[in-house]
Amino acid sequence: MTALRAEVHQVSKKMGRAQALKRVDAVFGAGEVHGIIGPNGAGKTTLIRLLAGLLHPDQGQISYAEEKDALSGSQAKRVTGYFPQEPSLYPDLTCEEHLEFFRDLYDLPQAEFAQRSEELLRATGMTPFKDRPAGKLSGGMYKKLGLMCVLLNRPKLLLLDEPTVGVDPVSRQELWDLVYGFAGENMTVILSTSYMDEASRCACVHVLSGGEMLDSGTPKEVMKRFNITDFSEIFLNHESK
């Protein structure tokens, strides 16, 4: 079991009348934590949904590979976990009921599920809140529950759309720790964020603005190339052009 590598090649996508993505290129190396950064409306959600197989590119291709083996879109979808930005859990179902629901959707054997959910509950510190309905969870706990649901399946590619929006700073730190805890040789993580201070936490950043990919690389490389000390300067400079 190894992490998935994803490659986006010259992808364009129109959402309604807006050109959400324009000939975007990006390589998401296996086993790393990738951050797609950009202001609101940059096309981050569209790119993540394309990677999740929930949208189809107008032009260009998206390819997935496990080590040297290429995977088809539907093969990749089976080993991809995706948690959307918008609230998407059932407010009336408890944490435990959510986990059981996803257990069945992923067709996990009970023994594996028991071990995995125990592990996840412990890692997230959510064990005391097992019986609380999702609608009564705080912002940070809500995201943790969503993360647990998609992590049950041990995805090889984890897609998180703005996981830290609406989450307090302490919980944000916890979420990042969790993401780093799970990423590694078995899982690639691609997340999007509009908090520029979070860019430097990623192993690799992909700078998206107005549907165009401006740059990719380690946070240091990117800052050096743009000659900046803070990521928000990229967008301030880019948009004033």
Added chain:
Amino acid sequence: MNFSWRRARSVALKEYKHILRDPFTLLVTLVLPLVFVGFFGFVIDLDYKHMRVYVRDNDQTSVSRRFLQEAASSGYFDLKPIHGQFQLDQALERNDSPALLVIRRGFGKNVRAGNPENPGEIQLLSDGTDNVQASIMGSYMQGVVQKANAVFAKDNPDLTDAAAGAGERIRSRFLFNPELNSRWFIVPALSTIIIGFLAIVLTALTVAKEWENGSMELLLSTPVRPSEIVLGKLVPYFLLTFFDVLVVFLLAIYVFQIPFLGSFLFYMVACWVYITGALALGLVISVVTRQQQASIQFAFAVGLLPSFIFSGFIFPIENMPAFFQYFTALFPQRWFLLISRTVFLSDAAPATLATALGAIVVFASAMILLAVHKFKTDVEP
């Protein structure tokens, strides 16, 4: 990936929990049938009794008085005799009666003579602005005529049998519901309306709700298949709607004392198919609109309106223009209504209802296929 019963079951289980925890859905499903039965079964009474009828007896013989006595004792009419043109004009001006009964001079003589060529005649002038009442009154009056004929025949044994029947112009007998009791007619049909409305609305909301609260996006990123979601959503609402059908059935039998003469098994099978079709139609609406509000509006348009108008519940289909008679065939409500009324009130062999059952089977299958087919596995607009 193949169809997974486990995933379908988990969707059903989740839906079941939603229903239990949403007091609104539960309340609507449990209360609606009672409201419908209460409203149509008790409040609306299409049986007209004690209708005021003005009587102008120009014959004034013992025969005409005997006839009027017969009409009064039927209980359907309150007879108000009027004398002379002035009173007649006054009565028409007051406009407080649906009909005027005129007995011509010579009525008694003709009846006694018993000549089939020249029977005793009465004239009933009905107010056509209320056509339902007018036609009901007409049929009641025929009943009175029949009874009166029998009485006259007994009073006058000299008449031959053929002559005794001479006054009787129309012979009609109402089979299966001899008294034309409207409750017998309406209550068995209520299941049609309740399923046709409730089932469609219930499922019309479910998929749209998942789109609106964002859970659909998460669901679609899992391996779950449209057919599994469709089945998972059908089952809990099927049980809920079927429960309502049983409630209406028991009320019909035990509260309204309506006979159930047909095949119970056949009726149940028809119910199951019809419920499935209605639920699947709701899913199709939900899958296509993705919005709860639009879904509700659609559900009213294709659920509630046809249930009342195109099913034959209010307007008899035989009286519709030819085009609409064919048009109503598109709606399963029409076929199920036919089945319900027939199995309650007659012991007709199930084979006679094969077309009706076939029609709802076709409808239900088409809706399920459409729901699965239209179900999108991505979030493209």
